[in-house]
Amino acid sequence: MIETTDLEQFDRDGYIVVRGLLDVAADLQPMIDEYEQLLDRLAEQWAAEGRLTSTHRGLPFCERLLQIVPEAHPAYDLHFDISLPQADITDETPMHHGPAVFDLLRSPRLLDAVERFVGPEIYSNPVQHTRIKLPESRLPAESWTGLTAQIAWHQDLGVVTDDADDTDMLTVWFPITRATVENGCLAVMPGSHREELALHCRSRNPLTLNQVCIPDNLATDEHVVLPMDPGDVLFMHRKTKHCGLPNRSDEIRWSFDLRYQPIGQPTGRRWFPGFVARSRAHPETELTSAEDWAALWRKARHELAHSDDVAFNRWKQGDPRCA
Ligand SMILES: O=C(O)CCC(=O)C(=O)O
Numbered sequence: 001m002i003e004t005t006d007l008e009q010f011d012r013d014g015y016i017v018v019r020g021l022l023d024v025a026a027d028l029q030p031m032i033d034e035y036e037q038l039l040d041r042l043a044e045q046w047a048a049e050g051r052l053t054s055t056h057r058g059l060p061f062c063e064r065l066l067q068i069v070p071e072a073h074p075a076y077d078l079h080f081d082i083s084l085p086q087a088d089i090t091d092e093t094p095m096h097h098g099p100a101v102f103d104l105l106r107s108p109r110l111l112d113a114v115e116r117f118v119g120p121e122i123y124s125n126p127v128q129h130t131r132i133k134l135p136e137s138r139l140p141a142e143s144w145t146g147l148t149a150q151i152a153w154h155q156d157l158g159v160v161t162d163d164a165d166d167t168d169m170l171t172v173w174f175p176i177t178r179a180t181v182e183n184g185c186l187a188v189m190p191g192s193h194r195e196e197l198a199l200h201c202r203s204r205n206p207l208t209l210n211q212v213c214i215p216d217n218l219a220t221d222e223h224v225v226l227p228m229d230p231g232d233v234l235f236m237h238r239k240t241k242h243c244g245l246p247n248r249s250d251e252i253r254w255s256f257d258l259r260y261q262p263i264g265q266p267t268g269r270r271w272f273p274g275f276v277a278r279s280r281a282h283p284e285t286e287l288t289s290a291e292d293w294a295a296l297w298r299k300a301r302h303e304l305a306h307s308d309d310v311a312f313n314r315w316k317q318g319d320p321r322c323a
């Protein structure tokens with residue numbers, strides 16, 4: 001339940017953590033089961049390719065991934081992610097749009113909360129990720145990606161195209177495993193959502209290489225860390241400055257970050273498919289079929305695989321302020 005005081009805190013600070021909003025058994029466990037089956041198929045494939053000596057069948061998802069990835073070094077991140085990457089898309093680019101993930105995106109508990117922030121006509125913005133981060137010590141830095149590395153300071157508005165500048169986009173972040181300061185929970189700068197959109201540059205720091213982010217000299221250190229447990233949900237304004245801390249623990253840090261907005265506003269990723277998650281005015285327009293959702297993504301992937309490079313980024317390469 002979102003209280004009026006939560007909305008007031010959101011307006012003041014640009015974020016709010018609501019404890020125990022999701023039902024772990026009803027909202028998260030079916031998705032975890034789906035990911036276990038997916039990992040099962042991937043492990044069989046990697047073992048068949050001779051990259052693994054054991055498939056580690058029977059281990060829970062995180063423990064199994066923690067065994068498999070340091071041995072096989074597979075590019076595992078995209079196999080579990082919702083959104084497509086922003087470059088090199090082919091008809092074979094892995095992505096995941098299973099029914100349990102679709103149900104999670106449409107969880108009534110989640111949408112009831114989102115409705116308090118964006119109103120009753122809710123569109124699921126296609127900038128949606130799952131980030132399954134291994135301990136930094138278990139993978140060489142060259143193999144980190146934007147889904148598996150620590151995340152540098154940024155505003156979510158800064159990583160979509162400028163047609164979405166006036167879109168009332170809400171970021172919804174929640175952990176699947178507990179998120180701690182040691183394993184890489186989020187940190188935010190309270191009140192930063194009232195500032196203008198900051199300059200973002202491509203990071204040259206090897207720890208956050210190529211991420212579109214606020215240069216170090218523009219990021220202050222007045223921040224709050226946000227340890228969270230499964231079931232807790234962070235709601236964040238599109239201009240709130242935030243980062244994902246490094247995973248210095250020996251466990252996996254797994255989270256989802258979704259975005260929702262009022263129906264009819266630009267998403268800032270026009271090549272990717274969103275959908276009507278809830279409409280009180282026109283419930284018949286809601287997307288209720290996971291199959292149809294997956295088909296929308298396959299169509300987008302096919303179109304992007306056969307089109308010229310698309311500009312996903314609003315920032316000019318070589319801005320002198322980025323030096
Ligand atoms: O999960 C992380 O470490 C960063 C996530 C993030 O930046 C976001 O959800 O917008």
Ligand SMILES: [Fe+2]
Pocket residue numbers: 154155156242
């Ligand atoms: Fe973000």
